[in-house]
Amino acid sequence: MSHQRGTESTGADQSALRDRLAALRGPGRQPRPLDSRALTALAANPGCSRRALLDSAGVDKAALAEVLGAPANFGQSQFAFARGHAFEAGATRDGGAELVRLLCAHTGQAPPDPQLLECPDLTAEGPEGRIERTREALALAQARGQTGAEGGPGGWSVLLHPMVRLTVAGAPVCLEPDALVVDGDGGVTIVEIKSFPILDGSAAPTKVGAATRQAAVYGLALEAMEVRAAESVLLVCPKDFSNLPTAALVDMRKQLAAVRRQLRRLTRVEELTAALPAGTSFDLDLPPDRLAGAVDSVPAAYAPECLAGCDLAFHCRSQARTGNDPAVLGRGTRAELGALTTVKAALDAAHSDPPPPEPSDPTHPAGPSDPPDPAVLALRRAARLRAEVLGGDGAAGADGAGPAGGGPCR
Ligand code: SF4
Structure with missing residues (x-):
């Protein structure tokens, strides 16, 4: 994803962009102004194209979340x-x-x-x-x-x-x-x-x-x-x-x-609008399934921090959970998992058997040529420790409710 700003837009470009964003909001809908609190939250998650586009278009995200059946209930009493x-x-x-x-x-x-x-x-x-x-x-x-x-x-x-x-x-x-x-x-x-x-x-x-x-x-x-x-x-x-x-x-x-x-890292709105499927609209009068389709067509970067600052947090969290996205575990954990890009892959790795020792190879006397993924090693070790703490039978799954990840902890 490109995050760098290009050259400054001309007045005509700005006007065309304003029209495009107004069309995305739906006919006759006034843009919802961004306050600095929203802007700060946006800046805190610069990888989220979904929020960047909806905020730039002035879509009322709280109302959108309501229509999607996932209101966040922010706000003061x-x-x-x-x-x-x-x-x-x-x-x-x-x-x-x-x-x-x-x-x-x-x-x-x-x-x-x-x-x-x-x-x-x-x-x-x-x-x-x-x-x-x-x-x-x-x-x-x-x-x-x-x-x-x-x-x-x-x-x-x-x-x-x-x-x-x-x-x-x-x-x-x-x-x-x-x-x-x-x-x-x-x-x-x-x-x-x-x-x-x-x-x-x-x-x-x-x-x-x-x-x-x-x-x-x-x-x-x-x-x-x-x-x-x-x-x-x-x-x-x-x-x-x-x-x-x-x-x-x-x-x-x-x-x-x-x-x-x-x-500066935010993707330019022109690029985001250009990548939208034809006919995309965030008009709140649309049926919920069409609105959900429009929202989900824009890439998101969910993290648990979203729950504290974005009206769409429950919708995005549910999408991330359904998609087995390890982002639901937090940015730090996601980064630690490296090449394991789904929760299932991480659980499978935790419960996988270590490879058998390689037969001695005269051309590779030091051992295996591909060092094991440190994330996999750490997960196996964590699963083994967990099984020991739980009594050694490893009967509980990753959520503590039963077997998970296709096998017991080892
Ligand atoms: S809740 Fe969704 S739209 Fe909002 S910042 Fe997080 S991922 Fe982006």
């Missing part, structure tokens, strides 16, 4: 949603003054005079209008800051819910960071507001990692606008068990490099 909104409203009150205070507390900068803090209105018609308005406001805010760098006090600005754009796999994606703070020197800091708490100065590493990857996606989008953001994101969260905001500055250089690399 109404209560958590309302609490998150209330927290964000509090953290961004007074035109972002609290965000500036939190940032200064971590960088050591002197907080600006409230008179010198601006929160520009970023409302505009449609995503294109909002992106343009963000671009103008950002340029103006940086110019205000740079004025200060030349002598007088620089003006600070907080851009709440700006809109930026990133080209992903050849298709443009609109993104909405929580906030950008432009300081008195014209420096830009990305702000991520999250509802998980910072308890006693630390937060769940997986959540911090996910938030930092999201911020890295915004960082790349800003780079595409020729704006270089600070290398650390200001992560704003509730303090302990209260609803008061506290913050941490988190270095996102590693995440920036990783997301940049992963996004």
Whole structure:
């Protein structure tokens, strides 16, 4: 599979691609916008053409999974949603003054005079209008800051819910960071507001990692606008068990490099659409079996991690199980299995007899010419140990429920 970007598309190419993706969604269906969370999940599995195509086409994967009979039930409860909104409203009150205070507390900068803090209105018609308005406001805010760098006090600005754009796999994606703070020197800091708490100065590493990857996606989008953001994101969260905001500055250089690399590896959408069978459609009004056929015609790269981040996870897992795909065992195990490309092949190998010792061969005094597959040796050994632990008769199969793989463990 080719993963490298080619030359940039022309406007006509982009328009043809948009039409093609709209046709895949079905007549009259609006594209479902990608947020940075979805983009981060997409970047985390760059080998999955299925997700790349469905996300680029703006297909509602949650609704698709529902029609396929395999809903994932992601999402927050109404209560958590309302609490998150209330927290964000509090953290961004007074035109972002609290965000500036939190940032200064971590960088050591002197907080600006409230008179010198601006929160520009970023409302505009449609995503294109909002992106343009963000671009103008950002340029103006940086110019205000740079004025200060030349002598007088620089003006600070907080851009709440700006809109930026990133080209992903050849298709443009609109993104909405929580906030950008432009300081008195014209420096830009990305702000991520999250509802998980910072308890006693630390937060769940997986959540911090996910938030930092999201911020890295915004960082790349800003780079595409020729704006270089600070290398650390200001992560704003509730303090302990209260609803008061506290913050941490988190270095996102590693995440920036990783997301940049992963996004580059995505196959271009043009290549994915060109490989589709004629008449493929993901229109949610189609009968489920036709939709399943369309979905399954696009190669997937299922891994257990999908269960935490993709609406189609149950569908893809079931397909992988039916196909005996060892990917269901996890990426690490799949890699260890090497040339054993099905679960059945791995079980057969585990229960296979070692080859008889070769008769001495004067031309090959050192023994067999083909060294045994280390994965097969490891599986045989694991099966033997398992049989010993279970009492030596090896009666239980690989799933612990009975004989498996065509024979007892040895
Ligand atoms: S669940 Fe399926 S579509 Fe989603 S990322 Fe995994 S393999 Fe791809």
